[in-house]
Amino acid sequence: MFSKRAFKMLIFIVSVAFTSQFQACKTAEGCALEEKYQIKTDKDGNLSSKRGKSGLFSKKTKKKMKEK
Numbered sequence: 001m002f003s004k005r006a007f008k009m010l011i012f013i014v015s016v017a018f019t020s021q022f023q024a025c026k027t028a029e030g031c032a033l034e035e036k037y038q039i040k041t042d043k044d045g046n047l048s049s050k051r052g053k054s055g056l057f058s059k060k061t062k063k064k065m066k067e068k
Contacts, residue, residue, distance in 0.1 A: 040048040057065070 042048060
């Protein structure tokens with residue numbers, strides 16, 4: 001019949017297919033993450049022109065980089 005490896009692969013494929021169905025959002029409600037990470041717009045619906053600040057380097061490191 002099936003070898004152990006083929007049986008394990010079959011179980012894996014079935015479980016992935018089964019669990020992927022439950023990760024969708026409910027109908028007509030929207031996702032919380034979708035609303036959280038939505039692009040900000042002004043009152044007219046235009047995209048925001050504000051630029052964010054990167055927290056990649058500390059103030060001390062930025063100052064050292066400007067000096068060089």
